[in-house]
Each structure stands twice: as C-alpha cells, then as structure tokens.
Amino acid sequence: KAGVTQTPRYLIKTRGQQVTLSCSPISGHRSVSWYQQTPGQGLQFLFEYFSETQRNKGNFPGRFSGRQFSNSRSEMNVSTLELGDSALYLCASLPGLGLGETQYFGPGTRLLVL
Amino acid sequence: AQSVSQHNHHVILSEAASLELGCNYSYGGTVNLFWYVQYPGQHLQLLLKYFSGDPLVKGIKGFEAEFIKSKFSFNLRKPSVQWSDTAEYFCAVKTGGFKTIFGAGTRLFVKA
Numbered sequence: 001k002a003g004v005t006q007t008p009r010y011l012i013k014t015r016g017q018q019v020t021l022s023c024s025p026i027s028g029h030r031s032v033s034w035y036q037q038t039p040g041q042g043l044q045f046l047f048e049y050f051s052e053t054q055r056n057k058g059n060f061p062g063r064f065s066g067r068q069f070s071n072s073r074s075e076m077n078v079s080t081l082e083l084g085d086s087a088l089y090l091c092a093s094l095p096g097l098g099l100g101e102t103q104y105f106g107p108g109t110r111l112l113v114l
Numbered sequence: 115a116q117s118v119s120q121h122n123h124h125v126i127l128s129e130a131a132s133l134e135l136g137c138n139y140s141y142g143g144t145v146n147l148f149w150y151v152q153y154p155g156q157h158l159q160l161l162l163k164y165f166s167g168d169p170l171v172k173g174i175k176g177f178e179a180e181f182i183k184s185k186f187s188f189n190l191r192k193p194s195v196q197w198s199d200t201a202e203y204f205c206a207v208k209t210g211g212f213k214t215i216f217g218a219g220t221r222l223f224v225k226a
Contacts, residue, residue, distance in 0.1 A: 003157075033214065040123070042204060042218035056213040090158065097212050099146050100165050105158040 002027065004093050004106035012112045018079040021109045025072050025093030031055075032074040033103065034066060037088040046089075049074055050097045078111075086113045116141045118207050120217035127195050128225045135190040135220050137205030146208040147188040149179055152219075153201045161203070164188065175199070197226045 005024045013019050025032050033056075034046040045058035049068035066076040072093075078085055088110050092103035121136035139145065149161040162173025169181040179190045188205060205217040 035216070040218060042120075043206075043216035045213060045215065048213065058213075092158075099144060099208060099210065099212070102148070102160055102163060103214060104160075105150075107157050 004091055004104055006089075006091050006106040006109050008109060009107065010110050010112075012114065013081050014114050015081055015083060017081050018077065019081060019111060020075055020077045021089055021091075021111075023074045023076075023091030023093075023106060025074070025091075026104055029093035029095050029104075030072050031094040031097050031101075032068055032072065033092045033094070034074070034076050035090045035092065036060075037090055037108070038086075043090065046076065048097075055097060081113045083113050086111060116207070116209055116213075116215050118205055118215050118217040120203075120205055120220050122220050123218065124221045124223070126223045126225065129197055130194050131224075133190070133192040133195045133199070133222070135203055135205075135222070137188045137190065137217060139186050139188070139205075139207040139215075141186075141207060141209050143210045145210075147179075147181055148206040148208070148214075149173065149177070149188075149190050150204045150206060150216075151201050152204070158204070161190070195222075195224050197224050200224045 007022045031050045033048040035043040048056040052068045063079045068074045088108040090108045091106045094101045119138045147164040150158045151161045164171045164181045172178045202219045208214040
C-alpha cells in the first residue's frame with residue numbers, strides 16, 4: 001500500500017497570506033490527524049477527522065481549520081499567517097478512531113513564513 | 115489536562131553504551147503508548163507500541179519499553195546503541211478521548 005502523502009512538501013509564504021495543505025491517507029484509512037512540529041515543542045495536536053467530521057481539536061487559534069472529504073483526503077488551512085506559524089505540518093492516518101490503532105505519518109509539509 | 119513529559123531534551127552517548135529515555139504521562143484511564151523515531155530527513159516511524167498485556171514490549175532495531183502503570187511511565191531502552199540510532203525520539207499517549215498527545219522529543223546523538 002502507498003503511504004501517507006502530503007502536498008506540497010515545501011512552501012514559502014509571507015505574513016498575512018493564507019495557505020492550504022493537503023493530505024492523502026493510506027488507502028482504507030478513515031481517520032486523519034494533523035500536527036504542528038517545531039523545534040523544542042515536539043508535535044502539537046491540531047485536529048482529527050473521521051468520516052468527514054472533526055472529532056478532536058487542539059489548542060490552536062481559529063486561523064487554523066481543516067476538513068475531510070468523502071474519500072478521506074484531508075486539507076488544513078491557515079489564514080492570516082504569522083511568523084510563528086513556520087513549522088513542519090504532519091499528517092497521520094489511522095484505519096479508524098478507537099484505541100488499539102496506530103498512526104502512520106506522512107513526510108510533512110515544511111512551511112516558512114517570511 | 116493530559117500531558118506527556120520526556121525527561122531529557124538531548125542525550126549524547128558513545129557507541130555500545132546503554133540507553134534509557136524517560137517518558138511519563140498524566141492520565142488516569144486506559145491508554146495506548148507509543149514510541150516514534152524520526153531519523154534525520156525522514157518520516158516519523160513507529161518504534162514500538164503498548165496496547166495491553168505484557169508490559170514489556172519489544173520493537174524494531176533492538177529497542178524495548180516497559181509500561182509501569184503505577185508510575186505512569188513508559189521508558190524506552192536499548193542495551194547497546196549504534197551510531198545509526200542518532201535521531202529524535204518521541205513518546206506518545208493515546209487516551210480514551212482518542213486524541214494522541216506527544217512529548218517534546220529527545221534528541222539522541224551517538225558518537226562513533
């Protein structure tokens with residue numbers, strides 16, 4: 001099976017712009033989670049989607065949003081970018097939503113905000 | 115709030131030294147526990163996981179971890195590290211709310 005794919009891999013934006021990142025989960029997986037990874041902070045949970053519904057949300061401002069489509073592909077959007085949004089954004093997919101399942105990560109999208 | 119604490123941000127070892135990375139979490143209910151590794155320039159990969167049963171779990175590349183429920187800990191161990199183990203290691207906890215919380219990571223550097 002193909003792994004989790006994320007596009008684009010690298011992105012440079014300026015403050016105030018918005019950005020949309022895409023994630024395609026492993027075939028058959030219905031749950032997608034998004035994380036922000038920055039040095040020293042580890043992975044900060046953004047949100048989790050299952051069957052097109054947001055099931056969990058982390059402590060990020062409303063500028064961060066996401067959605068999931070019927071084919072389980074997911075997008076996240078960041079509006080009004082700030083310098084502090086520069087990070088590696090990781091997507092992970094799981095077969096379902098319960099305990100006893102393992103997340104598989106994509107390569108990430110590295111976002112640089114100037 | 116649930117949290118995961120990794121005791122060391124940076125660890126430097128010589129090859130053949132033993133490794134133990136600490137991980138503690140705060141959550142009183144049922145948990146799934148994970149260790150992930152991120153080699154330089156690569157994806158996050160699953161090293162090992164604990165769901166239930168034997169609290170001593172073995173993972174890939176000679177790593178193992180022990181779940182001690184009374185201490186809310188899930189420490190990662192390897193008896194003899196290699197230069198190729200240089201990477202960042204993340205402990206993660208999945209709770210009954212199904213959200214997975216990660217620790218801040220430990221950067222391991224192994225000197226050849």
